[in-house]
Amino acid sequence: MFLVDSHCHLDGLDYQTLHKNVGDVLEKAAARDVKFFLAVATTLPGYSAMRELVGQRDNVVFSCGVHPLNQDEPYEVDTLRRLAAEEGVVAMGETGLDYFYTPETKATQQASFRNHIRIGRELNKPVIVHTRDAREDTLAILREEKVTDCGGVLHCFTEDRETAGKLLDMGFYISFSGIVTFRNAEQLRDAARYVPLDRLLVETDSPYLAPVPHRGKENQPALVRDVAEYMAVLKGVSLEELASATTHNFATLFHIDPSRLQNSQ
Template sequence: MLIDSHCHLHLPDLAGKHAEIFAEMAKNGVGGAICVGVTIEDFPSILALIERHPNLLATVGVHPENTDVQEASLPALCELAQHPDVVAIGETGLDYYWHKDRPEWQRERFRTHIRAARELGKPLVIHNREATEDILHLLVEERADEAGGVMHCFTESWEMAQKFLDLGFYLSLSGIVTFKNAAQVKEVARKAPLDRLLVETDSPYLAPVPYRGKINQPGYVRYVAEEIARLRDIAFDEVARTTTHNCFRLFPAARKKITL
């Protein structure tokens, strides 16, 4: 069985298609998915979705790309994350691609999420785009290793991967690993300890080969796992089994809701 460790089933591209999505998950041996929040405003729709479906869990956070949205205070994050099916804080992090001036508000928002994760004992789901050094600095400064977490959609070099692994974080690989020219990601897929890897789709984005360019969905996480197995020259079942147990280890609440 596989678990899609990062998707956005509440977004418009996937809303209204859930019957089809769950059928594809079942066909491809995907037993569950984590629906990741990107604003406080979208949290009620995520909560309604996971309460209707026993194989879904949620996170709560504000994505670093989002500006004209409700800010996530420490008390608000802690209150929302009390729900038993909220397994992590995020999506959070830094994005210097969309915000090239590296505004301090991004860093302060990230600090707030780290502090919430530490207070609650729940892991972080971290977004990083062109901000690796600052993310590493803030993770150390805010003692994020006490909460742990995952570097979502990891695309950095093996050298950078080792730094996050040394902090105790997991690496999650997306459909990018199936792209022909994704040499860095393929190297990480080969070299990272298998017991520190997760697999994800980031649906509806980043569909893997053979669906590249189309709307992604959780069932397609199978193609991510198959590519990791090919790159490591190991059985697909080993990748599926290990990444699922990794997900349960990082997100203990998932084990209570998703059955093997």
């Protein structure tokens, strides 16, 4: 069996007390059949530092972008474009809109979001989208910037079935995290049942949002197995079928040769 953690922040894990190094994290994941990883950036300096931390690995690819909550430090769009074009970068982001924490930066967030999509279209790299308390603006900008040209994923999905439908209509993939296992997430489980198997991804968003029964502890890529097991039950399929579908979807969305996934086992 082969699982992919389609969204993790490998630079955010506890290397002081819980893990020796990145290799240790990936070995723990491999022991639970999690064998490929997308390491997601949230700032441009963070992207460069994460690439240095992770090094060159056959089973890790990267995204490059500026998170909507990290708009306090301005960045050069040309720098984003140059870094995003580097080898090993398969996606733009994470980008998007978050009005829950910093509504005062709405205009800056929107401009940044548009920049990421435009560069994604130029480079033919999909966008990884974060949205919170900003559903209508997120959908509107995705449409206006013709995101269908490069595609994307709404990561750590927390919206409802109706929003899922609108994203699916745009050709989007939808990624579920440990939140789907939380007791009060019935609306999310309804959406998960609705999203077809050929458009699903699974992720940890580690070090955040550890799934039940690990809630409250640091999340890590190994725990994407728990998310996948839970999703398989929700979807009424075997774990093997869910793993196969989500791995195939990952390779399709991020333009990764499926043989590379097999060879990294």
